[in-house]
Amino acid sequence: MRLARIGDLSAPELADYTQLTDVALRRVREPEEGLYLAESPKVIERALNAGHRPRSVLLLEEWLPRVEPLLADHPDVPVYVGESKQLEALTGFHMHRGALASMHRPSPRDPVELLRASKRVVVLEDLTDHTNVGAIFRSVAALGADAVLLSPACADPLYRRAVRVSMGAVLQVPWARLPEWPVAGPMFRDEGYELTAFALRDDAEDLADYAGELPERLALLFGTEGVGLSRRALASAARSVVIPMEHGVDSLNVATAAALALWAVRTADRAGDLSAGRGGAPDRAEGRGSRP
Numbered sequence: 001m002r003l004a005r006i007g008d009l010s011a012p013e014l015a016d017y018t019q020l021t022d023v024a025l026r027r028v029r030e031p032e033e034g035l036y037l038a039e040s041p042k043v044i045e046r047a048l049n050a051g052h053r054p055r056s057v058l059l060l061e062e063w064l065p066r067v068e069p070l071l072a073d074h075p076d077v078p079v080y081v082g083e084s085k086q087l088e089a090l091t092g093f094h095m096h097r098g099a100l101a102s103m104h105r106p107s108p109r110d111p112v113e114l115l116r117a118s119k120r121v122v123v124l125e126d127l128t129d130h131t132n133v134g135a136i137f138r139s140v141a142a143l144g145a146d147a148v149l150l151s152p153a154c155a156d157p158l159y160r161r162a163v164r165v166s167m168g169a170v171l172q173v174p175w176a177r178l179p180e181w182p183v184a185g186p187m188f189r190d191e192g193y194e195l196t197a198f199a200l201r202d203d204a205e206d207l208a209d210y211a212g213e214l215p216e217r218l219a220l221l222f223g224t225e226g227v228g229l230s231r232r233a234l235a236s237a238a239r240s241v242v243i244p245m246e247h248g249v250d251s252l253n254v255a256t257a258a259a260l261a262l263w264a265v266r267t268a269d270r271a272g273d274l275s276a277g278r279g280g281a282p283d284r285a286e287g288r289g290s291r292p
Helices: 012-017 023-033 041-049 061-071 084-091 111-116 130-143 160-165 181-190 231-236 254-275
Strands: 002-005 035-039 054-060 078-082 099-104 120-124 147-150 175-177 194-198 218-222 239-242
Touching (some): 012 084, 023 035, 041 054, 041 061, 054 061, 111 181, 130 147, 130 254, 181 194, 194 254
Parallel strands (some): 120 147, 120 218
Antiparallel strands (some): 054 099
């Protein structure tokens, strides 16, 4: 490995790791500079397994034995080693996970190609909380959906918090950015998807009833925290679904709602497979599990 002991915290080669606690700055800077950060050896390993290329690594010396094998195929990548207080001063937080890697962002995916390679997708409109985005990606990976599509203003799945909360699922689940609704709405219809909005509407169907007969291709649409889906998004949807609430509760956290919806779809798909005599998990698109 190309080891380098940290001396000057203002050195330009350490710039990828500065001001990490400034969310507003980092969510603009990282996409513009073509990078994202993988935090912890486990997430770094998942990023490398997804085929993503490292720019550099920052770590505490005691984590060298854990990280060195991961970089066997990248001997020219610089590895910056420092003490705990140095790294905290550099990044703005205590690095208790021991290691950070600055990674090259993968090329954006074409949303049409992703839809064609999928059957069950989740669509997120304008979510602002990276924790919710990461949690939804983790549910998508765990419960067998094929991909995630994001509105232009949706939070970045490759932001450090989203990557961490997803346990690296954002590096495994294929995803793409959508155009605005005047183009995105017809895109779903043209590719044979039923776009289903989760919304508190008078005409919304109970999720249990809806899951009783699912279309061949399904897109589950969830809106931003608080205000929910926009009028354009609702106008683009073919149907609306609601998760019934008890005890005066009117809604669930969006990540929780997405997990429940995915579980209902997964259960219905498996029941359909069993009744058709196929057994096991439903046949999913070839694109699942490829890099974002």
